[in-house]
Amino acid sequence: MPATASSFWNPKTETLPKDQLRALQLAKLQRLVDRAWHRSPFHRRLYERAGVTPDRIRTLDDLRRLPFMTREDWMANQAEKPLFGDLITRPETDAIRYHLTSGTSGRQPLRVLDSRKDWSWITDMWCYGFWGFGIRPTDKVFFAFSYGSFIGFWGAHYCCEKLGCLTLASGNMTTEQRVKQIVELGVTVVCATPTYALRMGQTAEKMGIDLRRDGKVRRVVVSGEPAGSIPAVKKMIEDMWGGKCGDTAGMTEIGTIMIFECDHQPGGPHIIEDHFIEEVLDPDTGEPVPYGERGERVVTSFGRGFIPLLRYRTKDLVNKVPHTRCSCGRTGDIYEGGILGRVDDMKLIRGTNVYPRAVEAVVREHAQVEEFQIVIERKDNVQDEITVKVELKPGLDAEWPRLQQQLGKDLADAHEGLRFNVELCKQGELPRFELKAKRLQDLRPQY
Amino acid sequence: MANDAKDLLGNRLTADERELVDLYGRLKALCQRTDLPPVATANVKQAMVLLWNACNDLALLHEEPGCD
Numbered sequence A: 001m002p003a004t005a006s007s008f009w010n011p012k013t014e015t016l017p018k019d020q021l022r023a024l025q026l027a028k029l030q031r032l033v034d035r036a037w038h039r040s041p042f043h044r045r046l047y048e049r050a051g052v053t054p055d056r057i058r059t060l061d062d063l064r065r066l067p068f069m070t071r072e073d074w075m076a077n078q079a080e081k082p083l084f085g086d087l088i089t090r091p092e093t094d095a096i097r098y099h100l101t102s103g104t105s106g107r108q109p110l111r112v113l114d115s116r117k118d119w120s121w122i123t124d125m126w127c128y129g130f131w132g133f134g135i136r137p138t139d140k141v142f143f144a145f146s147y148g149s150f151i152g153f154w155g156a157h158y159c160c161e162k163l164g165c166l167t168l169a170s171g172n173m174t175t176e177q178r179v180k181q182i183v184e185l186g187v188t189v190v191c192a193t194p195t196y197a198l199r200m201g202q203t204a205e206k207m208g209i210d211l212r213r214d215g216k217v218r219r220v221v222v223s224g225e226p227a228g229s230i231p232a233v234k235k236m237i238e239d240m241w242g243g244k245c246g247d248t249a250g251m252t253e254i255g256t257i258m259i260f261e262c263d264h265q266p267g268g269p270h271i272i273e274d275h276f277i278e279e280v281l282d283p284d285t286g287e288p289v290p291y292g293e294r295g296e297r298v299v300t301s302f303g304r305g306f307i308p309l310l311r312y313r314t315k316d317l318v319n320k321v322p323h324t325r326c327s328c329g330r331t332g333d334i335y336e337g338g339i340l341g342r343v344d345d346m347k348l349i350r351g352t353n354v355y356p357r358a359v360e361a362v363v364r365e366h367a368q369v370e371e372f373q374i375v376i377e378r379k380d381n382v383q384d385e386i387t388v389k390v391e392l393k394p395g396l397d398a399e400w401p402r403l404q405q406q407l408g409k410d411l412a413d414a415h416e417g418l419r420f421n422v423e424l425c426k427q428g429e430l431p432r433f434e435l436k437a438k439r440l441q442d443l444r445p446q447y
Numbered sequence B: 001m002a003n004d005a006k007d008l009l010g011n012r013l014t015a016d017e018r019e020l021v022d023l024y025g026r027l028k029a030l031c032q033r034t035d036l037p038p039v040a041t042a043n044v045k046q047a048m049v050l051l052w053n054a055c056n057d058l059a060l061l062h063e064e065p066g067c068d
């Protein structure tokens, strides 16, 4: 059988019976724990505190002996031992990639490093997803995304090169130019955030272009926002583009995607279970929840060598269902509806993490501000908008134009360039609080 | 490579799998050399990590290859 006829990137492990998949996970887990113990002082301390040693990991259930790893611990470790903490297992000079994402407090970002091997693995995880969604070497893949310090879509670009696709970057183009090129070149696959996939569709309409008739797009791969698994949004994208829309999700902490939607579109993405253990736990008790119940994703990753990630509390809300929900033959379970939301107050705006505390830290650097409020809304059912409403101290109105500009810039700088709207309110317009201020209003529909 | 080598699941390696592991091992050894010109070292490292992916994904091994 020619390789291109396979529906699986890796038929051997993607279709492994569950008991063998568990055995494979255990073999990898034992090696991972051993490496974390010997090479990462951060992990060694965590395990010593919990009284666990690598030889205690004898069955997959022993995973639960390991303590959780949290983003807060990670950030604190970075702050104590700048720039990367002693979480990393190798000298910085061994890294070939550096990426970052916005932090939980103030301006300190979460920083990640990858070796040549890590980066190659990151690329390979995207290959599972792209191949599984039917993308092949003859495809022309267009990335409607501007790469930068944020890790989003970088691995996907390299994945398409590895697959042998014609791979097109478009960081320098306007939306109109992108639409034009997609049609002119006969692009067959478009990658974007769901929001932007819709925006390009709307722009095409204004330009008098019917993407279904004039274009050749047969797949739209989305990432970066939960909307990629919302049926209504998928349908809008598919109606506009005339091709199937497939969801993927990843995170900077992992470096790549851990779930992808297969060509059968079973209503949610499969977990790449030969590279990740995805536990779903009650966020309050830390106890596992059964199939079909919402809980918090807790991930263990076998791929990134620089940064061991074990039992990492993602704070993503998910609902795991058995792999048999899909008829494709993969034995990786499915997150029905993709990533459903966040356990805590972190907000995902157009693919960027926004923490109210981080926004507050920036706003409070401007002494002219008396009170403020963060409002998140979903415009036209699709695009998330974040607005910081500001009340000035009395008598400072003349400073507003300059402050408005500066605040917008500072907020964007602290959030990978995310655009914030900054609006002036009248004196006394915003609510005041004595205890437990609720300065964030998330007016988006909850799913 | 020995004919009785096994993958992470305890299965004996196929002839193709043995060849992949063998190639990976040879490239890994070349990566450790310090006497090769940059053109050889850098390209061998690139090739090695790609072979690592094939072997790792196929559950033939699971290790850190240890180059940059």
Ligand SMILES: [Zn+2]
Residues within 6 Å of the ligand: A262, A263, A264, A265, A266, A270, A326, A327, A328, A329, A330
């Ligand atoms: Zn499937």
